[in-house]
Every structure is written in C-alpha cells, then in structure tokens.
Amino acid sequence: MSNPLPNDYLSYSPFPPSSTLEKWLEESNQITHQILTNLQEGEERVPQLPILNPPLWEFGHLTWFHEFWVHREGREDQPSFRADADYLFNSSEIAHPDRWSISMPSLDDLLEYNQSVFDRTGQLLHKPVDAKTAYFIQLAIFHQDMHNEAFAYMWQTMGYSMPFLPFQKLGSVQTGKQHFLHFPKSTIKVGSDRSTGFIFDNEKWGHEQELPAFDISSTPVTNADYLAFLESKTNLSETKPVLAPPHWKKQGKIWFERFFQEWLPLNPSSAVRHISYLDAQRFCDGLKVRLPSEHELSLLMSQKQQDWQSSHLWEWTSSPFAPFPEFKADPYADYSQPWFDGSYQVLKGGSPFTPDRLKRVAFRNFYQRDRSDHFCGFRTCLL
Numbered sequence: 001m002s003n004p005l006p007n008d009y010l011s012y013s014p015f016p017p018s019s020t021l022e023k024w025l026e027e028s029n030q031i032t033h034q035i036l037t038n039l040q041e042g043e044e045r046v047p048q049l050p051i052l053n054p055p056l057w058e059f060g061h062l063t064w065f066h067e068f069w070v071h072r073e074g075r076e077d078q079p080s081f082r083a084d085a086d087y088l089f090n091s092s093e094i095a096h097p098d099r100w101s102i103s104m105p106s107l108d109d110l111l112e113y114n115q116s117v118f119d120r121t122g123q124l125l126h127k128p129v130d131a132k133t134a135y136f137i138q139l140a141i142f143h144q145d146m147h148n149e150a151f152a153y154m155w156q157t158m159g160y161s162m163p164f165l166p167f168q169k170l171g172s173v174q175t176g177k178q179h180f181l182h183f184p185k186s187t188i189k190v191g192s193d194r195s196t197g198f199i200f201d202n203e204k205w206g207h208e209q210e211l212p213a214f215d216i217s218s219t220p221v222t223n224a225d226y227l228a229f230l231e232s233k234t235n236l237s238e239t240k241p242v243l244a245p246p247h248w249k250k251q252g253k254i255w256f257e258r259f260f261q262e263w264l265p266l267n268p269s270s271a272v273r274h275i276s277y278l279d280a281q282r283f284c285d286g287l288k289v290r291l292p293s294e295h296e297l298s299l300l301m302s303q304k305q306q307d308w309q310s311s312h313l314w315e316w317t318s319s320p321f322a323p324f325p326e327f328k329a330d331p332y333a334d335y336s337q338p339w340f341d342g343s344y345q346v347l348k349g350g351s352p353f354t355p356d357r358l359k360r361v362a363f364r365n366f367y368q369r370d371r372s373d374h375f376c377g378f379r380t381c382l383l
C-alpha cells in the first residue's frame with residue numbers, strides 16, 4: 001500500500017479524548033516525581049557507564065522532550081521556558097559522556113521547569129484536542145513512560161530501592177505446564193495500520209508475512225533451566241561459556257539473586273531475567289533450540305492467554321531491528337532510524353515497569369545484543 005499522506009502521524013486514529021490524555025500524563029509524571037523526590041543523598045551521582053544516565057539529566061531531558069514536541073513544534077527557533085534547555089537536554093545533540101560534565105540545574109529548578117511545561121499542557125487538555133496535538137501529547141507520554149522504566153532498570157543496576165511499584169508482579173512460571181505449541185505454515189499480518197490508534201514509525205505499515213511452520217515454548221526459560229545449563233558439561237566445555245547472570249551470587253550451595261537492593265534466594269520457577277541476547281543465543285546453541293523471530297513471538301502473544309505463559313519481561317527475538325518495507329520516519333526521526341544499523345535486536349512483550357498503554361503486540365522494542373540491564377528474558381523454539 002503506498003502512502004498518500006504527507007504526514008503519516010496525522011492519520012493515526014482513533015486518539016484518546018483529552019480526559020484520558022490528562023489522566024495518563026498525570027500518572028506518568030507522578031511516577032517521575034516520585035522517583036526523583038525519593039532519591040537518597042548521593043544517589044543522583046551515578047558512574048559514567050554507557051547503560052546509565054545521570055538521573056537529573058534524564059528528568060530534564062523528558063521534560064524538554066515534552067516541551068519540544070508538544071509546545072515548540074519540534075523547532076529550536078521556538079523559545080523554551082529554559083534558555084539552556086536545548087543545550088542541556090536534547091539527547092540527539094548532547095554526547096552521552098557530556099551529560100556527566102555539564103552544569104546540572106538543581107532538582108528544584110527542574111521540578112519548576114517540569115511544572116511550567118505540564119501546566120501549559122493541562123491548559124491544552126481543558127478542551128478537545130486535534131489529531132496533531134493528540135499525537136504529540138501521546139508521544140511525550142509514552143516517551144516519559146519509557147524513561148520511567150529506564151529509571152527502574154538503572155535503579156536495579158545501581159542496587160537502589162525499587163523506585164515505584166510495578167504495574168505487574170514478577171510471578172512464577174507454572175513449569176509443569178510447559179509444552180511446545182505448534183503453528184502450521186501461515187500468512188500473517190504484521191506491523192500496524194492507520195486505524196490502530198497511536199503507533200511508532202517502525203511499525204509502518206501493516207503487511208502480510210509468510211511464516212513457515214514452527215514450534216514455540218508455552219513458557220519462558222526459567223532460572224532452573226538457566227542454572228542447569230550454566231552448570232552443565234556442555235556449557236563448561238565451551239570456549240565462551242555463559243556466566244552467571246549479573247545479579248546472581250552463590251553462597252555455599254545456595255544461589256541468590258538481587259532484586260533492587262535486596263538479595264533473595266533464587267526462585268527456580270521464575271522466568272530468568274537480565275540475560276543478554278548473546279547469552280540467550282549461547283543457551284539455545286548449547287541446547288539445540290533457537291530463539292523465536294519477532295513475528296513468531298508476536299503470533300504467540302496474540303493467542304488466548306490460557307494457551308501460553310507470559311514472562312512479564314521483554315523477550316529477545318532472533319530478528320535484528322530493521323525497517324519494514326514501507327518505513328518512513330515520523331517527526332521524532334531519531335526514535336527508530338538511527339538504530340537500523342544491524343546492531344540491535346527486537347524484543348517483544350513488556351516488563352513489570354511497562355504500563356499497559358505501551359504493551360501492544362505490534363510494539364517493537366530494541367536493544368543492543370550485549371545489554372542485560374533492562375528487564376529481559378527469552379523463550380525458545382524447536383529447531
């Protein structure tokens with residue numbers, strides 16, 4: 001299908017009423033405030049690592065992003081509430097290491113900046129909004145939701161206490177019910193259409209995809225599965241064996257896992273988490289299984305909930321993050337396009353820190369293959 005519209009994003013319909021947008025915005029911003037105002041003395045200083053951002057920078061950035069797209073039409077020649085906001089907080093412009101060396105405004109100043117921007121959005125939402133405003137407000141909310149989730153996994157990396165209550169509990173997997181679901185060869189619909197509400201540009205456009213027959217596990221890989229492999233002869237005889245996941249430690253004969261600041265005995269039936277794509281691949285190679293493709297996992301995730309068990313994690317797929325045939329960047333062009341360089345893998349699903357409004361089967365998350373700091377896991381397919 002060719003695209004006759006000059007601005008695709010104006011056609012993402014339906015969009016929620018102002019009252020829903022107001023509610024979402026309040027929820028997301030309340031979580032951000034809770035995270036920042038509960039920071040303990042010194043916790044705002046984090047080491048300069050590629051997987052971290054200074055928390056105050058991240059707060060300034062998400063407020064800047066909101067202001068830039070909702071109130072400044074994505075243009076630097078439209079003034080900001082803060083004269084230094086573009087210099088400090090435009091993630092496309094400021095190099096990652098520089099986020100540690102800039103002169104950071106205080107938390108009070110950033111709260112004030114946030115308040116002035118959100119007050120202005122509140123005024124917009126007192127009346128019905130048009131498609132353009134609704135699009136950019138949703139973009140800003142979902143962007144903030146993603147940064148809230150990033151705070152959660154940064155806190156996990158740092159061993160800080162849980163920054164906000166998860167939307168879902170990290171539960172156990174009913175391992176006795178594990179089986180492989182068989183899907184015969186089929187043609188499926190992937191991606192998203194104009195009529196599915198808000199979408200991200202990397203979902204464009206819905207199209208048909210032939211899928212050969214496959215068999216996929218009804219359950220994710222568990223801690224018990226991973227531990228058995230970790231200690232197996234197959235793994236130990238490898239030149240590059242998988243190592244214990246980043247937040248595991250063994251005391252005596254007992255394995256423990258750190259969840260935020262708390263060390264807990266490893267629950268064998270929980271879905272294994274914080275496994276990189278590279279280690280998930282090694283696990284699969286060792287056990288002669290494979291990771292599902294993004295389309296195979298999407299098909300599983302669109303089945304009735306009683307037929308399969310969610311990991312409540314982002315699940316790795318064997319699909320490199322790549323544009324669909326009719327991809328065209330949306331106004332925030334840095335959302336997807338710069339990351340189509342072949343070094344990112346698609347993940348599907350969602351973590352306990354992902355709000356429901358972001359959990360759509362068509363949503364494509366993506367991370368570099370060596371990352372394991374986010375709440376990720378995996379499941380397998382038969383070869």
Ligand SMILES: [Fe+2]
Nearest residue numbers: 061065091143
């Ligand atoms: Fe961002």
